[in-house]
Amino acid sequence: MKTVAVVRAVGVVFSESGTREQKARARQWLGQLLGDPQEKIRRYAMTALPKLGADVEEEAALHAVLRRSSSDREKKSLARTLEKIGGAATLEMASGGLLGETAQKVEANLARVRIPSVVLLDRTLSDASELRIRLRCRSGLERIVEDELHERSLRDAKFRLVESAPGAITMAPRDAFSLDDIYALRCFSSASIVLGYLSGEPVAEKIAEAIAAPLARQVLEAFTNGPIRYRLEFVSKGHQRSVVRQVAARVYELCPRLLNDSRGAPWQVEILPAPKGISIELTPRLRPDPRFAYRRQDVPAASHPPLAACMARLAGRMSGEIVWDPFCGSGLELIEAALRGEVRRVVGTDRSAEAIAIAETNFAAAIGNAVATKFARRDFRDYGGIDELRAGAVSMVITNPPLGRRVPIPNLRELIEDLFAAAAEVLRPDGRLIFVNPLSVRPAGRSLQLDFRQKVDLGGFNCHLEKYRKI
Numbered sequence: 001m002k003t004v005a006v007v008r009a010v011g012v013v014f015s016e017s018g019t020r021e022q023k024a025r026a027r028q029w030l031g032q033l034l035g036d037p038q039e040k041i042r043r044y045a046m047t048a049l050p051k052l053g054a055d056v057e058e059e060a061a062l063h064a065v066l067r068r069s070s071s072d073r074e075k076k077s078l079a080r081t082l083e084k085i086g087g088a089a090t091l092e093m094a095s096g097g098l099l100g101e102t103a104q105k106v107e108a109n110l111a112r113v114r115i116p117s118v119v120l121l122d123r124t125l126s127d128a129s130e131l132r133i134r135l136r137c138r139s140g141l142e143r144i145v146e147d148e149l150h151e152r153s154l155r156d157a158k159f160r161l162v163e164s165a166p167g168a169i170t171m172a173p174r175d176a177f178s179l180d181d182i183y184a185l186r187c188f189s190s191a192s193i194v195l196g197y198l199s200g201e202p203v204a205e206k207i208a209e210a211i212a213a214p215l216a217r218q219v220l221e222a223f224t225n226g227p228i229r230y231r232l233e234f235v236s237k238g239h240q241r242s243v244v245r246q247v248a249a250r251v252y253e254l255c256p257r258l259l260n261d262s263r264g265a266p267w268q269v270e271i272l273p274a275p276k277g278i279s280i281e282l283t284p285r286l287r288p289d290p291r292f293a294y295r296r297q298d299v300p301a302a303s304h305p306p307l308a309a310c311m312a313r314l315a316g317r318m319s320g321e322i323v324w325d326p327f328c329g330s331g332l333e334l335i336e337a338a339l340r341g342e343v344r345r346v347v348g349t350d351r352s353a354e355a356i357a358i359a360e361t362n363f364a365a366a367i368g369n370a371v372a373t374k375f376a377r378r379d380f381r382d383y384g385g386i387d388e389l390r391a392g393a394v395s396m397v398i399t400n401p402p403l404g405r406r407v408p409i410p411n412l413r414e415l416i417e418d419l420f421a422a423a424a425e426v427l428r429p430d431g432r433l434i435f436v437n438p439l440s441v442r443p444a445g446r447s448l449q450l451d452f453r454q455k456v457d458l459g460g461f462n463c464h465l466e467k468y469r470k471i
Contacts, residue, residue, distance in 0.1 A: 004044050007033065007367050011048025027052045034061050039202045043077040049441040050084040063093065088114060096144035104252040111227035113429040117266045118225045119284045121183065125222040126176040130215070132162060134281060135150035137306065139167040139455035140465065144310045144430055162289045167457075170194070179223055183290050186309035186336070192270065192281035193219055199277035204243050208250035210280045211260060211269055219282060220258070220267065229265040231285070235272045246311050294335060294366035297358040303328065303332045303408040307436075307456075308400070312336035314452060314467055315396055315434045323396045324389060324426065326380030326419060331359030333398045335366045345372040353377045381418055383426065396434070403463060416441045422447050427470040437464045447471060 007030070014026040033045035042065065049058050059082070082090045083105035091110065095102035100139065111117070137145050142164050149171060151160055157179050163170040169188070182191050196210035210216065213229075220228045232247060234240040248260035268283045288295065293307040311333055321343040325334050328348030337343055348359050356377045363373060374388055380444045383389040401419060404412045420443035423433040433448060436456070452467035 001210050003038075003041055007041065007044040007048055011044075011051045015051035023052050027058070031058050031061055034058075034065050039071055039074055040071075046077055046081045050081055054081075054085045056087065056089075059087060059090060063089065066093075077426075084109070094209060099409070104248055104260060105134055107158050107256075108227075108229055108259035108317060111229060111259055112261060112264060115226045117227050117229050119179065119266045119286060120225050121148055121179045121290060123223055124176045124178050125173075125219065127220075128173050128177065129175075131173055133159070133171050133173070133182060133190045134194055134279075135169040135171065135182075135185070136167060136190045136192070137169065137188050137310075138304070138459075140454050140462075141187065141307070141310050142166070142169060143454070144313055145169045145185075148187045148305050148313055168432060174458040180286060180290075183286075186291050186339075187306055187313060189304070189306045190283060195269070195280040195282055197274060197279055204246035205242075205250060207271065208247045208254060208282060208446055211247070212251050212254035216282065217255060217258070223284070224266065228267070229261040230258065230267040230269050230282075231262050231265040232260055233268055233270050235270050237271070277375040292332075294362055295330065295332075295391050296361050296365050297330065299352065299355045299358055300331045301402065302330045303400040304458075305332055307334075307458075308332035308336045311398055311400070311434050311436075311465065312340050314465065315398055315432055317342045318430075321395045322348070322388060322393060323398060324383075324394050325349070325399045326383070326397065327399050327401045328359045328375070328421065329355050329400070331362045334359070334401060335363055337396065337398055338363075338367050338371050343371050345374070345388060347386060347394075348375045349378050349380050349383065349386070351377065351379055383422055392427055392428045395428055395431045396433045397423045397432070400436045401438075403436065403458070405461065413439055413441060417444070420444065420448060423468070424470065429470055431470040433466075433470075435466060435469040437466050443468065 010026050010030065014023050018026070027049065030045045030049050033041055036042050046062060062078055062082055066075065068077055069078065079102045083102050086102065086106040087110065091103060091106045094106055095270065135145055146161060146164060146169060149159060149169065153159060157174050158177050159171040159173055161169065162172050195213065195216050198206050232244045234243070241468065251258050251260065266285055268285050270281045270283055272279045272281060317340055319342055322345045323334060323337050323343055324347040326349055328334060328350045331348060334346045334348055338346060346355070350356050350359070356375045360375050362374070374386065376386060402409050409415055415440055416437065420437065424443060424445065424447045427433065446471060448468040449471050451469050452464065454465050455462050456465050
């Protein structure tokens with residue numbers, strides 16, 4: 001047991017520190033322990049080896065241990081280790097049946113190293129009218145997502161609305177489509193393709209059949225360049241490692257082209273709770289999201305980009321807009337407003353010099369010089385010193401103010417009241433104020449008239465997305 005403790009310590013310490021020579025000596029020592037007469041020491045040595053970058057020499061030594069081992073427990077440990085470091089020799093051995101489900105893991109490892117896997121956004125999938133595509137959003141924003149889908153349908157009729165539920169909009173393609181067509185919509189948080197539903201408790205066999213079904217393969221083959229690798233995620237049910245292994249092994253049996261890989265896979269298969277069962281959904285893992293690739297930098301407590309897009313859509317458009325964000329942060333609301341068009345000038349204020357610099361960088365990346373800008377480091381209450389914010393000059397105030405969650409606000413009520421007062425002063429007649437209101441506070445006086453109010457889940461707490469019009 002003392003030796004086992006040292007083996008474990010070596011695996012941890014030398015995985016995180018030490019020179020190349022020291023790591024090599026530690027790896028050599030662990031390799032020698034593969035011949036130790038005690039099975040427990042052999043097993044702990046083989047578990048530690050991948051942490052130190054084991055190579056073909058250690059792989060061959062592990063193969064030798066496997067051939068002479070009679071212990072099922074040791075064979076299981078060997079398989080787990082070879083899944084991480086195995087190469088072509090291990091794959092050949094696994095394909096012969098000696099290592100069972102290890103073949104799938106090793107092939108995924110080799111595929112990851114040899115050929116990059118890329119999600120193809122511009123590739124078209126035809127004959128897909130039976131597909132269902134789910135757009136997820138923050139609860140409360142469904143109507144805005146639907147509105148964007150309806151506007152898009154009037155333009156090119158790519159998709160039709162099938163169903164609306166809390167936090168999710170389901171649509172179906174009318175004709176051939178690409179992922180670019182889906183990501184032309186800006187107000188949803190994530191998009192997935194529904195592979196199927198199962199009632200009752202999740203069964204590995206049924207989940208595997210849905211992943212390997214012809215329709216799923218058609219989608220994956222159309223939209224992937226390189227090996228098809230996916231990550232399996234049980235949403236809200238923890239890791240479920242045993243079920244993941246069962247599903248991955250069965251999918252590989254049904255279709256060897258589909259490789260389960262938790263490291264950098266371009267696709268994720270999500271097992272999500274659904275009424276009376278589960279939903280199996282396929283999601284492209286796009287980092288960064290192509291819609292918001294303009295985000296060069298961010299600030300703490302920054303807006304959620306799809307929420308900013310929803311706010312810009314809710315605002316509507318006026319000719320020659322002058323737009324002010326009193327708490328501009330990283331600039332997302334101003335960018336999303338400008339992307340909708342008709343904006344002549346944007347003004348961003350923030351008390352943080354870092355935020356102002358980041359907002360300027362992000363705005364330039366998204367819009368370039370097409371819109372005039374004014375970014376100023378100051379408290380929004382001092383707007384009087386900015387010419388563009390003179391009384392009656394602004395057509396839109398759009399902002400996601402500090403909500404008092406991640407950034408403490410000494411007097412949040414006073415801040416919201418001051419925001420109402422500033423908007424009432426700078427807005428022109430028929431100008432709009434769109435913001436996220438964390439409190440039940442209304443503007444003083446009658447110059448700001450409420451047009452829209454919707455409770456929105458912002459990740460564990462509710463606020464109201466509100467729109468006021470200057471009268």
